[in-house]
Amino acid sequence: MSRVAEFLLRRKGGKGWHWTDIVTWIWLLGGLFVMFGPAVWLVGSSFKSPAALAEFPPSILPYVTQKVTVEGYDKPLDLYEATLPDGRKATLAEVRRIGIVSQMVDPQKPGEIIKVNIGQRTPVRQMSFAMQNYSEPFTHFDFVRYLWNSVFVTVTATLITLVVNSMAAFALSKYEFRGRTFAMLLILATLMVPLSVIMVPLYSIVSALGLFNNLWGVILPTVATPTGVFILRQYMLTIPDELIDAARMDKASEWQIYWRIILPLTAPALAVLAIFSVVWRWNDFLWPLIVLSRKELYTLQVGLSIYSGELNVQWHFILAMTVVTMIPVVLVFIFLQRFITTGIAGTGLK
Amino acid sequence: MGHIKLTNVTKSFGAIDVLHGINLEIKDGEFVVFVGPSGCGKSTLLRMIAGLEKPTGGELAIDGKVVNAIPAADRGLAMVFQSYALYPHMSVRQNLAFGLENTKMPKAEITQRIAEAARMLEIEAYLDRRPGQLSGGQRQRVAIGRAIVRRPVAFLLDEPLSNLDAELRGSTRAELAALHARLSATMIYVTHDQVEAMTLADRIVVLRAGRIEQIGTPLELYNSPANRFVAGFIGSPHMNFLEGTVESVQSGKAVAALAGGHRIELPVNGAKVGHGARVTIGVRPQHIAVNSDGSGIVAKIKLVEALGSETVIHADVAGQKVLVVAPGQHRLAPGTEMGLSLSAAPLHLFNDKGLRLDHTV
Secondary structure, three states: OHHHHHHHOOOOOOOOOOHHHHHHHHHHHHHHHHHHHHHHHHHHHOOOOHHHHOOOOOOOOOEEEOEEOOOOOOOOEEEEEEEOOOOOEEEEEEEEEEOOEEEEEEOOEEEEEEEEEHHHEEEOEEEOOOOHHHHHHHHHOOHHHHHHHHHHHHHHHHHHHHHHHHHHHHHHHHOOOOOHHHHHHHHHHHHHOOHHHHHHHHHHHHHHOOOOOOHHHHHHHHOOOHHHHHHHHHHHHOOOHHHHHHHHHOOOOHHHHHHHHHHHHOHHHHHHHHHHHHHHHHHOOHHHHHHOOOHHHOOHHHHHHHHEOOOOEOHHHHHHHHHHHHHHHHHHHHHOHHHHHHHHHHHOOO | OOOEEEEEEEEEEOOEEEEEEEEEEEOOOOEEEEEOOOOOOHHHHHHHHHOOOOOOEEEEEEOOEEOOOOOHHHHOEEEEOOOOOOOOOOOHHHHHHHHHHHOOOOHHHHHHHHHHHHHHHOOHHHOOOOHHHOOHHHHHHHHHHHHHOOOOOEEEEEOOOOOOOHHHHHHHHHHHHHHHHHHOOEEEEEEOOHHHHHHHOOEEEEEEOOEEEEEEOHHHHHHOOOEHHHHHHOOOOOOEEEEEEEEEEEOOEEEEEEOOOOEEEEOOOOOOOOOOOEEEEEEOHHHOEEEOOOOOEEEEEEEEEEOOOEEEEEEEEOOEEEEEEEEOOOOOOOOOEEEEEOOOOOOEEEOOOOEEOOOOO
């Protein structure tokens, strides 16, 4: 523990503070706040009741005003810390509020009404986790259905992506043929075409193939990624050609060379692409929204949009379900960090 | 089994001709070494025999059957690569088995062949390790093992020793020779190291710039190189070449004057040498004698390398560099002069085109 502290508090200036120490601390703390703040706020807010969400100023943790049941009143009353006109402080329950005057009562002596200016009272607050934000979507909405759709789309699309892209990369890295460089450049050029440009023609194709309102309509257009081909090709270029020659001498067919020699040796790059693909497909929103119009086919991200209706946005459900949909991606990042950093370092992509 | 014949084989990569009309016949059980400087096409030639490159022209036959159109795997050959090319994700056992599994061989026979090869090469102890966990020498054995289990009609070895350190190279060389004796299979071996070529080969094929310069047994090449290139390439340190002009030709005897004015008698052996012709006289460093009295060809000593058993002297004879390997130890100081004698030396005579003047020796 002391070593951790020593590491964290180590300064360039030795005993004193060098200006770089200060800049470093500000930079890192600022970064922590900017990057981690929204995530903390999201998780905290996902436990808030709709009323607490609407509160201003907002808080990180979910607080509610403590309530107390007082004899003679049907409903539980809000509890306040109030400063009485004579300067004493007391914990009182509010019966009603008229203008700027609050009529309060001591829970111990329910008979007597005390009038307090609303500026003189602060609510007694306690932390309370609104678990129903999580439980209700699970019971009342088709959350499990959406989850299954998302998992199916993500896993299938990732598997097909790996197979298709590695085949393309194998051909582009290990076979000499006319137009090889041109084919590679053409594939890379498609990186510059965003989804919004090809959305309409892509929709026509998917629709003509009868894949509209079908999960395959979400999966198939996404499986051939130029990024994937590029990552895998660059990696396969580093596999010595002599291995392939050796395999040819060993009477391996081209398929065996691909499946038994190249694929196992490309494992690190495949892992990187698999992680990217999982994250991409899991977070996909626009394309599934276009293709899927039947509720039972929705993926999680599309399903979440149900909670924002035309008249009423159910933020508490949206926040809670956003946390749930984040969990797999977060787990992927935690456990496969090493691959992700090599992937980002190797390709400059995130 | 293992008879390989090349007829007018050529290879071009685009507009670049790498091999120009190679004619070569390799007998069954022969150990043939392709030797030559980098880029001479020796590896390309081997890869063409293997089937990894297609010949641009000519005909390649194994055991009398033209194999130009037959894929590598079906030619019955096995290759040992310079980098060994072991599959890094497979154990040694799987590496050996891979080629056999692909031929749909029964499991029992695969096991038996692997056991046999492992015993022969003493790699039994690490059959279950990955190539990454082996030393260079062990990997090399596995690479040879992978070739042996195939029971090929011929082994093709592409600079198999170049990744080993000097000591291991020597012992592995001896093992290879023993292996060839035991298997009595055809072996084609590519190297740029003429020591390997000399020690291993039944016959050496010297290549330069895509052409065969000479084919012969190691001693044929050493004793009567067909041209200046072969003469310079075979033998270590390389042969000295002295430029001279023929001064007199008389009843089978010719005398030439060297650049420094010294006259020596030439071994014409019936070759036609014209008066006034410019010739190159080749003499191996080991054959030059140092005259203790300083008589003979005067040479200026540039550098003396005392190796203990012999002394290598770098000298200068009238502007031409001369290397002398004198047996034993000599007290010679750089900058001084010494006398050299060629009287006892076998001389090699080349014309101004670099071709040997007599082919009878």
